[in-house]
Amino acid sequence: MSISFDVPDEVADLARRTAEFVRTVVLPEERACGGSVHDGPEPLRRRLQQAAREAGVFAPHVPHRWGGHGLDLRGQAVVFEEAGYSLLGPLALNCAAPDEGNMHLLHVVATPEQQERYLRPLAAGEIRSCFAMTEPAPGAGSDPRALATSATRIPGGWRIDGRKWFISGADGASFAICMARTSGVAGDAGGATMFLVDADNPGMKIVRNIETLDEGLFGGHSELLFDGCEVADDQVLGEVDKGFDYAQVRLGPARMTHCMRWLGVARRAQDLALERAGSRQAFGGPLAELGMVQQMLADSEIDIEASRALLWRACWELDQGRSAAQHTSITKTFVAEAVNRVVDRSLQVCGALGISSDLPLSRLLREVRAFRIYDGPSETHRWAIARRAVRASRDRATTH
Structure with missing residues (x-):
């Protein structure tokens, strides 16, 4: 088994342009609305998606025939992480849940007539x-x-x-x-x-x-x-x-794309913590020189890198056409909890500023907490992971 961590030039370029677009266009919009789109202001969605089209970063996951960039899951992992740096980034690129997962399902399962009726306008951002x-x-x-x-x-x-x-x-x-x-x-x-x-x-x-x-x-x-x-x-x-079978077509990749987007949130929280730790003076020097703060920053770096490695491994398996059930469950469980840890530590490093609305950390903490429940709670995934591990152990024992 050979897994490459090299990022193709075209994917790296799209990720770079996505990162620039998110920071210059999307983050100001997020700050203006506080990151809350619970009531669904349609003009905001359409404005962001038009800007994404003009920047050439719209629909990175959609096959070329439907107007997208046609990235496989490994490519999506790189670009979606950059989109997830803002809560509104995935919405702008039209790769937010649940539409992104539904596009994949319709592409794989729907008839040509159904694809024209439902997938084409969905991929174009005309509908949700x-x-x-x-x-x-x-x-x-x-x-x-x-x-x-x-x-x-x-x-x-x-x-x-x-x-x-x-x-x-x-x-x-x-x-x-x-x-x-x-x-x-x-x-x-x-x-x-x-x-x-x-x-x-x-x-x-x-x-x-x-x-x-x-x-x-x-x-x-x-x-x-x-x-x-x-x-x-x-x-x-x-x-x-056959609905339960088709659900697996959607759920495995959709769990991974959730992880991709939330990993971008974790990186943003860590960036805020690093900036605060380097600039805040306390006890005779910057916070970054205090051992307990260094441990929190280091643990968050470990969580981010480990999450990315697990994610890329699971995406590689899915791109190979394998079921990847065990690795997607492991990845979803670890990333959901790691992202929570990173955001929580970042808020702690920033202290009172972290719980204020002057920084987005309290909002990010509320958003990521739900990820430990959505797409299967951690406990359900752990149960499934253990069952598969026990079954694999028994299978190995019978062959020796």
């Missing part, structure tokens, strides 16, 4: 989308097999009934990719199907926008009601009863 899987208890959450929303056959299509919540970006989305059970019962490992549901469908309604700790995701997190929601057969995404 959401992915509706999570449900109130006892429905699907960290265990997707608990899926309770049902889809029943009707003449010419399907009727969807159920309730979803914490659906990111639903407010203002033009369509939802809805997971519903078409066979079996809650707890079964199969029997799910994905449906493309247009926002103007009278059977799908936003019940409320849920107030959460984080406020940086465009469109917030909504509770949705599917009540006699009728869709045609041509709005089935992929094959009937």
Whole structure:
């Protein structure tokens, strides 16, 4: 196995231009709104994305045929990290969740007609989308097999009934990719199907926008009601009863792109801590000369470098067409917790200034805390990691 850490010249150039764009164009916009886009100010999104187009950094992940740069996951890891330096950077480049993951899913699974109808305008930033899987208890959450929303056959299509919540970006989305059970019962490992549901469908309604700790995701997190929601057969995404399989097409890469973006947040927090430690005078010298501060700065450097190494390894496996389930779980768990540690340490180094609105650290801390829950909580990933490790150990024992 050979993994290269060399960055191709074209990827390095795009990353450099992305970093410049984020610092000169996006950060001033973030400061103006405080990083909060919970209510989804559409003019801001369109203004940022037009600026990204003009800077030549728009849609780095989108295949060339849909107007993007066509980067593989390893290339995305380099560019998305630079975009993530600002909370609004991924939105500007049209590589923010959940749209970025939905673009990948539609590219892999959708029919040519569905791609024209949904993927083309989504990739161009003309519309937004959401992915509706999570449900109130006892429905699907960290265990997707608990899926309770049902889809029943009707003449010419399907009727969807159920309730979803914490659906990111639903407010203002033009369509939802809805997971519903078409066979079996809650707890079964199969029997799910994905449906493309247009926002103007009278059977799908936003019940409320849920107030959460984080406020940086465009469109917030909504509770949705599917009540006699009728869709045609041509709005089935992929094959009937194959929804859980298609979810894995989306979730593995999407977990890694989350890590890429949050790694940019960690770097920004560390930069703020380094600047403060070097300039703040206390106890006869700069903070950076104090051993306890040096330890925090060093530990954050270690967390950032280790996160990047794990991320690049997992992306390499996915680019090779491997399932990479173990390495994506390891990476998601480590990076989610490492990013939290880095931001928390940075705030501590900056002291009272860190918890004030004069620096963005308190906002960053609220944003990154949720990452230990989204896309599978750390505990669920640890359970899966341990199960795979035990199974691999048993397999090795039987072959010797």
